Amino acid sequence: KNEVEQSPQNLTAQEGEFITINCSYSVGISALHWLQQHPGGGIVSLFMLSSGKKKHGRLIATINIQEKHSSLHITASHPRDSAVYICAVNNNDMRFGAGTRLTVKP
Amino acid sequence: KAGVTQTPRYLIKTRGQQVTLSCSPISGHRSVSWYQQTPGQGLQFLFEYFSETQRNKGNFPGRFSGRQFSNSRSEMNVSTLELGDSALYLCASSSLWGRDGYTFGSGTRLTVV
Numbered sequence: 001k002n003e004v005e006q007s008p009q010n011l012t013a014q015e016g017e018f019i020t021i022n023c024s025y026s027v028g029i030s031a032l033h034w035l036q037q038h039p040g041g042g043i044v045s046l047f048m049l050s051s052g053k054k055k056h057g058r059l060i061a062t063i064n065i066q067e068k069h070s071s072l073h074i075t076a077s078h079p080r081d082s083a084v085y086i087c088a089v090n091n092n093d094m095r096f097g098a099g100t101r102l103t104v105k106p
Numbered sequence: 107k108a109g110v111t112q113t114p115r116y117l118i119k120t121r122g123q124q125v126t127l128s129c130s131p132i133s134g135h136r137s138v139s140w141y142q143q144t145p146g147q148g149l150q151f152l153f154e155y156f157s158e159t160q161r162n163k164g165n166f167p168g169r170f171s172g173r174q175f176s177n178s179r180s181e182m183n184v185s186t187l188e189l190g191d192s193a194l195y196l197c198a199s200s201s202l203w204g205r206d207g208y209t210f211g212s213g214t215r216l217t218v219v
Binding site for chain 1: 139141143148149150151154162163164194196198206207208209210212213215
């Protein structure tokens with residue numbers, strides 16, 4: 001079993017829909033990261049969380065340390081949100097989930 | 107400010123050769139970490155450097171090595187290349203061991219033939 005599990009693996013949504021991507025982990029962590037990767041490979045760091053909730057524009061990330069679970073929400077999704085979203089946790093090193101491929105259709 | 111710069115962007119090497127990849131962090135960042143991304147294994151941590159010292163190393167064979175210079179630029183080297191080393195190699199920089207988040211470079215896509 002992977003130490004970082006993401007769900008779903010693939011997600012297709014219509015423009016405007018509310019989207020949730022989930023991440024569960026089984027190791028102790030100092031922080032959890034949500035990353036966005038577009039075709040071509042470039043990775044953008046969206047959030048770093050150690051507790052609670054963060055919001056940036058239409059993106060919201062939450063973490064429950066006791067349950068070892070985090071969610072990434074996208075409100076009013078747009079085709080430009082189409083990308084792979086990756087959850088990563090900091091232990092002594094960085095462990096990654098397999099990613100969620102999001103496609104938002106106009 | 108300038109982002110994280112990785113060179114070269116693309117590289118084709120032959121099995122058995124060695125390769126050196128370069129990463130220049132954001133000015134003022136002293137931590138550089140390296141990652142390998144393949145379709146089969148996804149993203150995997152290679153190593154992290156802070157102030158010229160290797161802080162952590164992932165589960166990769168000794169053919170993978172790295173170093174960091176006094177100006178925080180980092181290089182990684184892969185010797186005796188294998189076909190399975192074909193991957194996107196990414197580096198990321200941070201000011202405080204990732205505690206303030208990471209900024210990633212665009213990556214070097216290595217193809218081993």
